[in-house]
Amino acid sequence: MAVQAPRHIELSVGEALRQAAETVGTPCYVYFPDAMQKRAQKIHEVFGRRFGISYAVKANPNLDLLRALDPHIHGLDVSSGGELKLALEAGYAPSRLSFTGPGKSLPELREAVRLGCGEIVVESMDELADVQNITQEFDRVARVLLRISPRSMPKGFGVNMAGRPSQFGIDEEHLDEALQTLSSMKSIHLAGFHIYAGAQCLNAESIVENFLNYMRIFREFAQRHKLQPEILVFGGGIGIPYHEGENAVDLDYVAEQINPALDALLGLPEFQRATLLLEIGRYLVGEAGYFLTSVRRIKHSRGRHMAICDGGLNNHLAACGHFGTIIHRNYMISRLPTQASLEPATELQEFDVFGPLCTTIDQLARQLRLSDLACGDVLAIHHSGAYGFTASPMMFISHRWAKEVIAERKGDGYALRVNKLFED
Ligand SMILES: Cc1ncc(COP(=O)(O)O)c(C=O)c1O
Structure with a gap:
């Protein structure tokens, strides 16, 4: 009776996410x-x-x-x-x-x-x-x-x-x-x-x-x-x-x-x-959305690798474990492929992933296992289509609001459209 949750990003979806990150910028939500x-x-x-x-x-x-x-x-x-x-x-x-x-x-x-x-x-x-x-x-x-x-x-x-x-x-x-x-x-x-x-x-x-x-x-x-x-x-x-x-x-x-x-x-x-x-609500839309956030800084502190990203709790409260959950558990997170990641994978490392806010609770992931992570890499947080954008305290610490992107199916791929409402 167990049904396996999808762990990987389909090729055309991954391509749409990469395009969204490049053309619209992060942080952003992409909906399919x-x-x-x-x-x-x-x-x-x-x-x-x-x-x-x-x-x-x-x-x-x-x-x-x-x-x-x-x-x-x-x-x-x-x-x-x-x-x-x-x-x-x-x-x-x-x-x-x-x-x-x-x-x-x-x-x-x-x-x-x-x-x-x-x-x-x-x-x-x-x-x-x-x-x-x-x-x-x-x-x-x-x-x-x-x-x-x-x-x-x-x-x-x-x-x-x-x-x-x-x-x-x-x-x-x-x-x-x-x-x-x-x-x-x-x-x-x-x-x-x-x-x-x-x-x-x-x-x-x-x-x-x-x-x-x-x-x-x-x-x-x-x-x-x-x-x-x-x-x-x-x-x-x-x-x-x-x-x-x-x-x-x-x-x-x-x-x-x-x-x-x-x-x-x-x-x-x-x-x-x-x-x-x-x-x-969430059964329809939750898995149809990804949140994209880019690594801004890599730090090493007292034996831990840390990645600090351009969007965190202010854009995605639930992924930080503060929306109806008691204990933080990592959402499923993938790094979007880059030229470097197409090269043979290096050994897996554990990263603590944070948003940009000046508060300790702005943590997207603990001990996320990835083969290396560098500034500019884009992380895609899966299953972010529900209770994401509007359930997050966007005003907190006055960072840039996440944009919303619609990825419309066109043939084998997707065409992107940005929600203009919240542009800078
Ligand atoms: C009255 C009511 N209907 C529908 C929903 C949607 O729930 P879900 O998104 O978990 O399907 C909620 C969620 O709290 C609700 O309170």
Whole structure:
């Protein structure tokens, strides 16, 4: 059941990265929309289109990527007024958007109601009351999904958002009450349920168990309250392997286990009208992006080889181990080929790799084993397409911001396009 994570850079991808480093300069992110589209196709293939895809914009809100996903997905999940604007700018109709987030402001909720946002994902009873008041202001009916926080969840998720006190969603234990209150709100249309219980899970069995638990909850509450949900959102939590030794999720196994249960659910009278959505971010975009950083200085200090690069924690917080992880583990990192590296490899050496910031936490890798490393060499950090550019403190210490480059498939190679937004 183990699926090996890719360790090497495909030739045409490596060539595009080298070109990006040369022409755009480092630090930069390079995204490959074709890789992301392949991921979407894989999902449709294994689940036999039982799920539509809802892409979580927070994973990467780059406009080109949102546009490239459009034909492959049901819609976008946005989590702020800013993401809502980006989704519209990328050309998505408001009806294709859901709006999650535990702390939406009144202006954000007003905008969602005014636009006729597909569904507002309500995360608390207070928020439900706010949405109701706003619908009365606008004399509108709002479509909402109730986000449920399951009382338990399986082990194996890197981030747990349920099975404990949680700011996300309405506790399963209070859902009966919430549904009762909602049933008397004339301007609220309950379109269905939403669960996103945890993220970054690499264990296929845990993902299956989690989905079965979602289905139990959907079934129980729909039956007890005589509801016919139109939409059921399955927060995927499908992880990607970031570190040496981790394996990719065996999605074929997940689908094999889950598809019969999904069919059984859809066969029940309560779910005749239901559309099932798989809400994911990193599984689609994470492996479709690389972060490039160049070695600026090589130092030797008290027996350690050190490489200091032009972009680090300020551009890529997660690779430094400060985004949802407790212990630092190196991301997979390759040196882009140079003339020198085409010569016979010298003995492997261990390098500690740092960014340019005046803080000890700006460390990209510990004891990275490479055959020599020199000033000007470019390091490519794999699996950097999600929670990279926008999840990093670019302003910290006022260094140059990383650029974003889109590598569009052209024949056997790639053509590069730079996101002009953040040029010097
Ligand atoms: C509500 C919700 N949906 C979707 C996602 C996307 O998660 P991932 O990128 O791990 O697939 C998240 C991540 O935190 C989330 O909170």
